[in-house]
Amino acid sequence: MNATPPAGNDRPDQVLVLNSGSSSLKYQLIDMTGGRRLATGLIERIGERTGRVVHTPGEGGERREREERIADHRAALEAAGGELSADGLGLDSPRLAAIGHRVVHGGQSFTRPAVVDESVLAEIERLVPLAPLHNPANLQGIRTAMELRPDLPQVAVFDTAFHTTIPAAAARYAIDVETADAHRVRRYGFHGTSHAYVSRATAALLGKAPEDVDVIVLHLGNGASAAAVRGGRSVETSMGLTPLEGLVMGTRSGDIDPAVIFHLMRVGGMSADEVDELLNKKSGLLGLCGDNDMREIQRRMADGDADARLAFDIYVHRLRKYVGAYFAVLGRLDALVFTAGVGENSAEVREAVVAGLQGLGLAVDAERNAARSGAARLISPSGSRVAVAVVPTDEEMEIANQTYTLVKP
Missing domain, CATH: 3.30.420.40 (ATPase, nucleotide binding domain)
Known part of the structure; x- marks a missing residue:
């Protein structure tokens, strides 16, 4: 699926956020010029006999829900694209600037978000033993999005990145250093995107x-x-x-x-x-x-x-x-x-x-x-x-x- 080039007022100012689980796909389309949610959705029971698609246009729009078989993550993302297209949005929109992906574990490798290329994919794959339930599903979502929109930047945003500033005295466990280093055992922390957002919003509140x-x-x-x-x-x-x-x-x-x-x-x-x-x-x-x-x-x-x-x-x-x-x-x-x-x-x-x-x-x-x-x-x-x-x-x-x-x- 290739996008047509932007023309006229079709400035790329929207981001599609994907959170890919092993049997689910959550998505939101966000207009970055005003911070408005244009659509939210959930596709679950991927790969099972009957899947479920839930889509809500805008903030407080009328929710649509249906059941159908969703064979794999590609079918899930295509279903999401279909729902977005029904609202005049869509995966092929020239307004789409990038797709942002939640990735649970970035280890010590990723201290900030990264535009996905083969080296980024390889490193996320290398970190699978640290998050065996999450990183494989996150990778699947990224690769599927890359297949459907190869022309579009894909960005990995890591749950662990915000906590890479923790000092060694807090991050190290008191076990044999060689063993810890050999198996990458340390405190990484999670919910980083939430802690980053909330701590910044709290400062604004004050x-x-x-x-x-x-x-x-x-x-x-x-x-x-x-x-x-x-x-x-x-x-x-x-x-x-x-x-x-x-x-x-x-x-x-x-x-x-x-x-x-x-x-x-x-x-x-x-x-x-x-x-x-x-x-x-x-x-x-x-x-x-x-x-x-x-x-x-x-x-x-x-x-x-x-x-x-x-x-x-x-x-x-x-x-x-x-x-x-x-x-x-x-x-x-x-x-x-x-x-x-x-x-x-x-x-x-x-x-x-x-x-x-x-x-x-x-x-x-x-x-x-x-x-x-x-x-x-x-x-x-x-x-x-x-x-x-x-x-x-x-x-x-x-x-x-x-x-x-x-x-x-």
């Missing part, structure tokens, strides 16, 4: 430049991570070699004594794969109380469910530990920021995390915290020494911005 602000960002979704950001640069983050380390998550355990793994293998008779599945898919909130949806957990708590209450308390306890630790890492703090699904929507979690931290200058105003809004906002009392904020994340917009900055004419 009326300051990013380089003048020190913040702790709590990205709390089904996957969750914390980051300490000093002057716009990540200096510490909770996820490590993989997204398993750190906070209690929907289905991941977060921090755990490594000897638990040996114990489960030696005494419990579990295989390495079984332990991997336990810690990544059957732990966290799900393992503690049988639910990984914070809304359901809070409903159960209100009904007096003790298991749900304990799960909530463990979740909050881990968060508070990280807030205190990252306050110490930074030495000072301008704002504590909540973002992502739980962070943006659970007033109860925000209140519980901050409770008792007045000695660090942290507090929430009950009325501001309870008010629902989709906008970035302060929820701390007026005149607080440290701001507490809710800032909606926008990883797709961050990917689009990084992509367009790299390729814009």
Whole structure:
């Protein structure tokens, strides 16, 4: 599929953002001149008997949904192109400046986004052992897009890139150096596009430049991570070699004594794969109380469910530990920021995390915290020494911005 050259007002000022999973494709088309979302979509159950296509034109347009077989990622991207064409947009549009791809793991190789060529593809492939569930699917999406639009710049934007500024004292694990280097074992961190976007948006909310602000960002979704950001640069983050380390998550355990793994293998008779599945898919909130949806957990708590209450308390306890630790890492703090699904929507979690931290200058105003809004906002009392904020994340917009900055004419 080749695009016709731009003519007249057809200036290339749009970016298509793709997030390719093993059996799904998420996409957004963004107009970079005004930061407007022109379309969003999801194609799932790729390769299964029946797939699902969901497409929404514009921001708040009427959603279209259908089921059909989607054989592979090429068919998925073609289906996305068909939906976009129905809105007068399309993969062959001369307005399209580039396609930006989310890539989970860039290792130490990629400290910033990269225009994809054969060497970039080869390096992402080399990093597959560090992200075996994600990088292969990301690569598939990139190669498919390159086949359909070989004339268009493809840009890889890495989840890990924002955290490549973490100093060695924070990035190194205290194991044998030669072994660590041979197997590329270190802290990489993830959710980098979210932490970058939210820390910068928080500075704007405070009326300051990013380089003048020190913040702790709590990205709390089904996957969750914390980051300490000093002057716009990540200096510490909770996820490590993989997204398993750190906070209690929907289905991941977060921090755990490594000897638990040996114990489960030696005494419990579990295989390495079984332990991997336990810690990544059957732990966290799900393992503690049988639910990984914070809304359901809070409903159960209100009904007096003790298991749900304990799960909530463990979740909050881990968060508070990280807030205190990252306050110490930074030495000072301008704002504590909540973002992502739980962070943006659970007033109860925000209140519980901050409770008792007045000695660090942290507090929430009950009325501001309870008010629902989709906008970035302060929820701390007026005149607080440290701001507490809710800032909606926008990883797709961050990917689009990084992509367009790299390729814009």
